[in-house]
Amino acid sequence: MSSTIRSNGPSPSVREATAQRDRVRSLRRRERAEVVLVAACLVSVIVAVMLFLTSGRPAQIADLASAVTAAGIVTGLVGSDLLLLMLVLAARIPWVDRTFGQDAAIRLHRRLGKPAVYLILGHGALIIVGYSLRDGLSLWHQTLSLFSGADMLLAWLGTGLLLVVVVTSLVVVRRRLAHEVWHAVHLVSYAAVLVAVPHQLSAGQVLAGSTVQTFYWICLYVLAFGSIAWFRFAAPLLATDEHQLRVTAVEPLSPGVFSIHLSGRDLSRLGVRGGQYAIWRFWSRRTWWHAHPISFSAVPIDTEARLTVRALGAGTKRLARLKAGTKVSFAGPYGIFTDAARTAPRLAVVAAGIGITPARALLEDTDLARGEATVVLRATDRSQVFLWDETERLVEQSGGAVVEMIGRRPSGQSSWMSADAVTRGASIVAVLPDLLDSDLFVCGPGDWADLVVGEARAAGLPERRIHVEKFV
Template structure:
């Protein structure tokens, strides 16, 4: 029996592949642990808020039903406020959070906390009012009117009203009735809601007495939440935009309603943008200055140039597509984990539809791919949706890799992401990606369409950790 030895070049390739895969697994485990610690920290803050209340004798004054209701009302208020401040931290676009879980996951958790926080704050108001009324033997309605006459309590009610407006307009069925710009403006009320409730909370000296750890904890949490917003949502973008001096250099029409905006500036490579990421852009014109737009890079920035590609999906994005060369541009970011750095498997499978080609194009440009490692499916309803397709095959990273195009409308009522023609030929996700389980799947396109791709991938046995999605909804 003889042993067959692989050629030196092939041995080197295998060693490199094993090393890369090992590094990816280590990074994945590290991100998972960090994400778990972040979630634990969120819930630990809630536990700490309640523990501090109990440590300073929160239950010592409970002697009857009225005082019991008052105590429970105080606890629900503390927990609800804690959750709201955690929500603000999640929405502050802190780089450490973005690198671990991405802004889309952070904001999904942010939205999940919205309703519980609102219910707790509502319970806080109701239970305190009933408890105080029972203690004083007064009428609940009359006591509520008295509360409104006090400045601190009036601010508390105002904050509650603003919070209700924010949460109600965040419900999907309601949110779809608003333009993104109107919804975003309403959502900014959450900052005002929390600030207006602060005097009411600090005035409750029995709960947040001066010189206590409890008071220090709450002030620290407020400083963390609003400090993070001030730094990462305002200060850093202002400094970064001034440093790079970004302006529109050209606007290129790709298809009806689709343009590539070419940008120029200084040291744009120092943004350290990874392929697949996006940034929040503000174009300083009379019709666009008041609203920032999340738009993906369609090419990895060089020292003096960058490119984004925009589709007309509403009044705001349509206005962006009409900006002129010379327009000054502000940037916030880059953000996102739709990148090669978050791969955990040896192969890459990519599916993009419509404007979803934008982050996919820069993702592939920035990926270190070996021949045969990647398979890309480009989905379009017609020839008008093939913008940037010609650039995919020309990328150096795609040499020796496969690109498929799936054209034509989808059949109605079948719930598929494929075209009718592809289905008739028996195409499935596993026929397109035979090594799907050994791949990281990157999906980018409209949400309902992307959900169908993910459904098929999960049905084929692909773990959630190997699925990466970039959505273009809000």
């Protein structure tokens, strides 16, 4: 293990104290916004139920059959509400991304998925039981009767499409699917929600008439599908047209690793922060159909941008053969792996492999005080030290410390460090002596990053100061 150490410098200046106050205010705003977002989901569900309870329908409950049917309607409303909220969370709305990150929004989106589908299935089951009790039919004959009518057929089709989405989300299934296939299947969720609209117009009567309940559901549908249409499709198309990005060169850095240099216009207007990423599509014959989430490895200037890629599969390998002049479309930037997430006076960064890309851009975009940053660069061997020289220069210019740690992890032990460092008794506090006064940014392979985070938590670093960007 080798290291380049610089003095920690003088005590924090007035400028640093002001920056610290700004970071604390930013953290409080984000925490409040996150609470508001989660509360909004809960309030949305409560409103959907309350509007049904005040619609006059519950007054029609006179026996077991009508009670079971009413319960089925409520589960259907709550399930539909959650599905629409899931679309909002997946729409890549900038406010949501700035608040607690697109990754966190997608995690919440996934958490809502199973309850939503269970509720929709419960809706169908309760309706069948309720109608069966009312009409005196067997469950089988009642089920068959519900296949009559176009709206009911669409409702069954929507349920089937949702089940397809859920099944393909299972880890054991998803690993066997190409990313583009999985993504295409999940676009089906939009269709699954849309095809249920006629059912709500007729059988559910939710969108019929001009009641407050009707107004609420129309607004929710407009918010969900309007957000998807604008932020997932229209806004990226407009940004692509405005900035006119094209490939200027592909620069090999190491076996399987290369930088893609881009040219464009008014790129500073994108507002990219160091540590962010975008969703990229390269319009060549062999790559146009595959979108890639790739971090900026340098903060763009007005006419130039740079991405650095590790070829992990057939799709990313093709990017190494891109020709100069290839047109590029994108959506973003996304992510809160940036200096704006900081709340502590010092900065600690631990990066491994291709995780160096957001780390290098983060350091470039951070106004570092003398001795403020300590950076650990981790690699299995010398083939993985790409962009290290640039990163080290950025840290050393501010008098920070850089620790290079090269070597394989110890066999039979759960450690993110090299075997040599473990043998010497190194710990995260030893290599990052100011850890407890720092925000920790970790970027690298998922299982490795989990080990770094686990040791930082065990050392007493608060959760709010840990920021992670995971790579395959």
